[in-house]
Each structure stands twice: as C-alpha cells, then as structure tokens.
Amino acid sequence: MNGTHAMLTHFPVGFWALATLMILVGAFLSGRLAEISRAALLPVLVLSLLGGLAAIIIGLLVWPMEANLASPLTRNHILMAFWSLGIFSMITVLVWKAGDAAFEGNRRWALVILALTGGLMFSSAGTLGGHLAGASTAFSDVLGLMGWDVYTTFYSPLWAIAVMVIIGIALGALGLMNQRKTG
Amino acid sequence: GAPDIAEGTPVQARHSEKQLALYGVEMEFREAITSRWWMTLIAGLIAMLGTTLALLPSFRSIRQGDRS
Numbered sequence: 001m002n003g004t005h006a007m008l009t010h011f012p013v014g015f016w017a018l019a020t021l022m023i024l025v026g027a028f029l030s031g032r033l034a035e036i037s038r039a040a041l042l043p044v045l046v047l048s049l050l051g052g053l054a055a056i057i058i059g060l061l062v063w064p065m066e067a068n069l070a071s072p073l074t075r076n077h078i079l080m081a082f083w084s085l086g087i088f089s090m091i092t093v094l095v096w097k098a099g100d101a102a103f104e105g106n107r108r109w110a111l112v113i114l115a116l117t118g119g120l121m122f123s124s125a126g127t128l129g130g131h132l133a134g135a136s137t138a139f140s141d142v143l144g145l146m147g148w149d150v151y152t153t154f155y156s157p158l159w160a161i162a163v164m165v166i167i168g169i170a171l172g173a174l175g176l177m178n179q180r181k182t183g
Numbered sequence: 184g185a186p187d188i189a190e191g192t193p194v195q196a197r198h199s200e201k202q203l204a205l206y207g208v209e210m211e212f213r214e215a216i217t218s219r220w221w222m223t224l225i226a227g228l229i230a231m232l233g234t235t236l237a238l239l240p241s242f243r244s245i246r247q248g249d250r251s
Contacts, residue, residue, distance in 0.1 A: 098242040154220070161223055165226050171233035171236065
C-alpha cells in the first residue's frame with residue numbers, strides 16, 4: 001500500500017501544482033496562455049480532488065490508524081493532507097460557482113492567496129510523506145526555519161482553535177445571509 | 184533511522200538532547216497532544232468551510248442572470 005500511496009499522490013500534487021501555476025498565470029498575465037489557464041482551471045481542479053481523495057483513502061490503509069496516530073510525523077502528514085484537500089476544494093467550489101468570471105476584479109486575489117496557501121500545505125504534506133517513506137527533502141529544513149520542527153505534532157493553542165471555529169461559523173453565517181439577500 | 188535501529192545503535196548516538204526531549208514530551212502527553220491535534224485539524228476545516236460560504240456570494244457567475 002505504501003508504494004500505491006506514493007504513486008497515487010503524484011496526481012493531487014501534480015494537479016495542485018499545475019492549478020497553482022494556472023491561477024498565477026491567469027491572475028497576473030494576459031494573452032492566450034492566460035486565457036487557456038483560466039478556461040482549463042476547473043477540470044484540473046476537479047481531477048485534483050479525485051486524485052486527492054484516492055491518495056488519502058489509500059494512504060489511510062498503509063498503516064493501522066492506531067499506528068498513524070502514534071507518530072507525530074504521521075499526524076502532521078494527515079493534517080496537511082486534509083488541509084490541502086480543504087483549500088483546493090474551496091478553490092474548486094469558488095471557480096465552479098463563478099464560471100468564466102472567476103478571475104474578474106478582486107476575485108483573482110482570493111484565488112491567488114488560497115492557491116499559495118494550498119501550495120505551502122501540499123508541499124508540507126509531501127515532505128512529511130517523504131520522511132515517512134525514508135526519503136525526506138530539504139523543504140523540511142525550510143519549515144524548520146519558519147519555526148516548525150516537523151518531528152513535533154502540529155497543533156494550535158486552545159484560543160487559536162476557538163478563534164478558527166468562531167471565524168468559520170461567523171463567516172459561514174454571513175455568507176448564508178448574503179446568499180439569501182441576493183437570492 | 185530504520186538501519187540504525189536494525190543495527191542496535193543507541194538513540195543517544197543519533198539524536199540530539201533537544202530531539203530526545205521533544206520526543207519525551209510527545210510521548211508523555213500523547214493523549215492530550217493527539218486530542219488537540221484533532222481539534223486543530225477540524226477547526227481548520229471549519230474555518231475553510233465558513234470562508235468558502237462567505238466568499239460564494241462574491242463569486243456568483245455574472246452571466247447567471249442570462250440563463251434564466
């Protein structure tokens with residue numbers, strides 16, 4: 001299963017890296033290349049989610065869940081994998097909803113920020129997976145320079161968790177109210 | 184570290200004191216850390232869901248009205 005997981009992860013990581021580049025090209029460049037990037041983004045994102053789901057499901061079968069949860073490295077790998085899937089699901093929903101207008105006005109900035117955040121997350125998930133498979137990269141040292149020793153569990157203080165939940169609920173409620181208003 | 188473990192190299196020979204201290208904390212408070220880790224993971228996903236719902240009205244298709 002370890003080999004299958006390593007093989008499957010090429011799909012989400014490849015598609016997410018491609019989607020991030022397409023968003024950057026679509027947001028900052030003009031011309032034919034930018035047009036193609038904007039037009040082809042949604043199919044790439046949809047395929048990335050299918051690849052991400054497959055990689056996560058197979059990944060959870062590599063070791064028993066008890067073993068996964070016993071290792072700080074594996075915990076970090078799982079968290080970053082789910083957050084990567086979460087961020088790129090956000091981008092997929094927003095691009096799908098906006099259609100051809102996804103890059104118009106300030107929307108492009110939301111996509112750029114989300115894509116760069118997602119890029120940091122899937123790179124972290126990837127380098128953590130490398131540690132688990134015995135093939136780590138120098139990117140872990142970059143994370144170390146940013147203040148995170150990847151051998152220790154990534155978790156937030158309780159107040160930060162509360163802030164994240166409150167922000168999530170408040171923004172969700174605001175979004176739903178705005179949707180009702182605008183019909 | 185698997186080859187070192189197979190050869191029976193003592194942990195102190197291949198880890199710094201700081202690393203061993205961090206691993207000690209991870210093991211000593213394993214349940215508390217794992218529960219906080221779950222909460223962090225889920226809180227992040229809740230924040231993402233909320234942000235998506237907040238952004239959705241701004242991402243409405245401009246041509247949507249033409250279809251109806």
